[in-house]
Amino acid sequence: MSMNRRRFLATAAAAPAAVALPKATLASGAPTKAQPVTYRFTVGEATVTAILDGYLDAAPEIIPGFDADTVGSALASAQQKLQPGGVRIPVNAFLIEQGETKTLVDAGTSSFLGDTMGDTGAALSAIGVTPQQIDAVVLTHMHPDHSGGLIDGSGAAVFANAQIAVDQTEFGFWHDDAIMASVPESSRGFFQIARNTVAPYADRMIMHTGETEVLPGISTLPLPGHTPGHAGYILQSGSEQVLFWGDIIHLTALQFANPQMTIAFDGDPKLTVETRLKMLDRAAADGLRVTGAHLDFPGLGKVLKTADGYAYQAAPWQYGA
Template sequence: MTITRRTLLKAAAIAPAAAAAPALITPAAAAPQGPTPVLHQFTLGDARITALLDGHLAIKPEFFTGYDAAKAEAALAGSLYRENAKGLEIPVNGYLVEQGGEYTLIDTGTAQLMGPDLGALPAALAAAGVTPEQITTVLLTHIHPDHSGGLLTPDGRAAFANAELAVAAAEWDYWHDEAVLAAVPEESRGFFQTARSSVAPYANRLKLLTGEAEAASGLSAVPLPGHTPGHTGFMLDAGSEALLFWGDVVHSAALQFAEPDWTIPFDVDQALAAQTRRQMFDRAAADDLLVVGMHLDFPGLGKVLRAGKGFRFHQAPWQFGL
């Protein structure tokens, strides 16, 4: 099944608040001549990281569970965030880690699943001078189409012919559980079939992660449940420095740092997703931790700072680490 915006939003029915979704999230305006490669490279310790932009989505603030118009206005006040007719634009990012002569890709973008304004990650990877065949490991934060869609070529083959796929066992089990599939509405089952199809070519080179296991050389898993049951971050040990790839802890930097309890219908367990986000914000702020996120403003690199009862994100300078 090819996921369009319509079918993707129907799939939100797996979460309690999904009925409000269809009018509230849309792809941003498409580039006139196909995806343009956008990337940013920086070094950290003994690793070189390349941020790869897949494209953008637009989300209306009222899409968030817990939305309050006055609080949203306060969160946006004084910032450069602007809501257009389609909402607030958020990026879809992936990350390439080069360390010890090996290439690890963390999330793969959407490929052709979500419209012409997304799917630019392969072009960004090529612009970085890296071929899919050079990727030794693909790490998935979770199996949503904006993270796993790029695992496949348009004809359904493995896009990364030589790569091991690593994903949390809890995540794999959730999307392959027949009882879960049977319990979701009929119109949402295609979401599960797409998840299964995206990972199927990697079944004979699959690494299932439990707890804080080693995911790849220099990278360990950090369980961050809530958005999905096996949603996972990855901590990079770069020798003298560390970096956390935290996946979808945040979907809207414009709103969720100020309002950490706001969730989205795609959070399978919304209460747990909010709890995980607060815990990660607390940890990142207390430990002065450098983080990147798949929906933080590209290139998504920075630190979490406390701001009154909430938090704010301090974006690293563009040339960080070069």
């Protein structure tokens, strides 16, 4: 599915009339969706499962300064190619298991953004995890590819027993009527999506600010810019840790080498770049393992400092995790 600003806003505009959009029906004889895709790795005593919720194509119009030759060359170096709809990127979610406790980092898209996404529920089922077993969902932010999977088609909570953790600034932004009224009407449904997805969890919300341990072994890290309250989460288990950094990077083959590159959905482009540069510096200096919602699946690796920028080094496959 090609995702440009017009399609994204059209999706948002439909939100007040329908909490979740129906998936497109495949024509007779059309290929069915792929089987659920997951990858398990360990962080100390914890086990993390990367879940491929699906993919979307970022249209050239949402990448400021898009140059087809430059982008094509960078993609080719990463053994990728420009798709007819743009730059193909994954949508990832993550399951953290610490003993019997199960925590999701983001909830996937559900049916909000088309039929190439929304596989988080099927992936959980494939690894034997039911929605009722999820104890918490920690949201990096409240865009629909992160919070959409919190609700079903009727607007009811998918995770009956889960608490929802989100940055206080993030929650406040999407629930501010004055801000909602100030944006173009075509964008207001985007606010409604954010509100709808967390509404069934009103009595189970964990609001956090700054750097704090929001759940045992899981600490928050403010990463503003993409959205006002965009946040990462650091999982610490024993001597090992990994940072779930949300949408710090959208375009793996492009933005490490060109960290000044933004996309149209970065709410504050200048702050987005400032935050990204700080995190790239920190991750490279500390040898920190990172993972994110749009890093090439399974989205686990390290940041390397290069002579003229940064590079991404995918982690080696963990056999038998």
